[in-house]
Amino acid sequence: MRLERAVDAYLRHISIERGLSEHTVAAYRRDLAGYVDWLADRGVDDIEGVTTQLVSDFTAEQAAADPPPAATSIARLQSSIRGLHRFLTREGVAAEDPTGRLRPPKTPLRLPKALSIGDVERLLDGAGPAPADAAPGDLIGVRDRALLELLYATGGRVSEIVQLDVDDLSHGDVLRVRGKGAKERMVPVGSYARAAVDAYLTRARPELSRRGRATPRAFLGARGAPLSRQSAWLVIQQAAERAGLTAHVSPHTLRHSFATHLLQGGADVRVVQELLGHASVATTQIYTHVTVDALRDVYLTSHPRAR
Incomplete structure (x- = not known):
């Protein structure tokens, strides 16, 4: 099979199946x-x-580029190539997998950056008023508050939250989330996020919906179209600026903060894994390093003979 056809078949596989x-x-x-x-x-x-x-020669040449790419970029490149050849071997298109002995580069452990609880509250206030304080015509503020409350309350990826339909929000204090690989999971929603979402659905979304074509998507833009990932990112950036947060804040920052705060509060790492939708607990365990560092800081500042 020619390489172009093989790549097309593999891309269809990872997209559809x-x-x-x-x-x-x-x-x-x-x-x-x-x-x-x-x-x-x-x-x-x-x-x-x-x-x-x-x-091996291809990956070595890419790694030796000037400027040199990050180890994570080379690891992703190798993952793409390995996935292609494993697929072709499994399907019987190729007799052998030439990537069988390929070793990914070691990537440094990068701890996720989480906001403090106080900074999260400031960020939420920067997005929009609490439901009880919202002005009748503040449609965007009510929407933005609901969006950020939901991101922090569930730890959902921004792509998962902007793709929610109204029906997904109709399960009371739990949220149905469609994650990677179209896998569904049910995530509890706290009272603050529930109140913000209810306020958005009753006060803001009906008017936003009238401005555009009918869509089941829950979160809408100012013209009634479904809110995009890029627009959600901009909402968070603007909220961070209004809150006076100098550190870089992204949609994933709220996901990191969700996981970190749960573990600091005593949640089991397996529970956090399920809530985040991680396929492996090893992915979730990176957050335990964050909480251990926090414990070490408290110990060093509090114990009389720690220093």
Whole structure:
């Protein structure tokens, strides 16, 4: 099979059968396009012509680029290539997997940056007024407050929250979230977020909906169209500016804060794994390093013989 056809088949597989997001599929497409072009320059345009040495040479050349890419970028590139060849071997298209002995680069442990509880409250206030204080015509403020309250209350990815339908918010104190790979999970919603969402659905969304075409999406823009990931990111940036937060704040910052605050409050890491929708507890355990660091700081400042 020619490489272009093989890549197309693999991308259809991860998009349709595995249900990966458009963003993830687009990243794989970019990685594999560069890989196929590099092989073509060396006279290889068929799957059977790909060898372990060629794969190794390609990744080594990418890692030696100037300026050098981050280790995480090389790891993702290797993941794209490995996924392609494993798929082709599993489907019987290729006799052997040339990436079997490929070793990913070691990536440094980067601890997620979480806001303090006080900073989260300031951020929420910067997004919009609490439901009881909202002015009748402040549609966007009511929406933005509901959006940020929900992000922090559930630890949801911004892509998961902006894709919610109104029906997903109709389960009382739990939220149905569709995560990576189209996997659904039920996440509890606290009283503050519930009140903010209810205020948005009753006071703001009906008017926003009248401004655009009918859509089941819960969160709408000023013209009635579904709110995009980019618009949600901008909402958070503007809220952070109004709150006077100097640290970089992104949608994922609220997800990190959600997990960190739960663990600091005594939640079991397995419970946090389920709430975040992580496939492996190893992904969640990075947050335990954050809480251990916090414990160490308290110990050093509080124990009379710690220093």
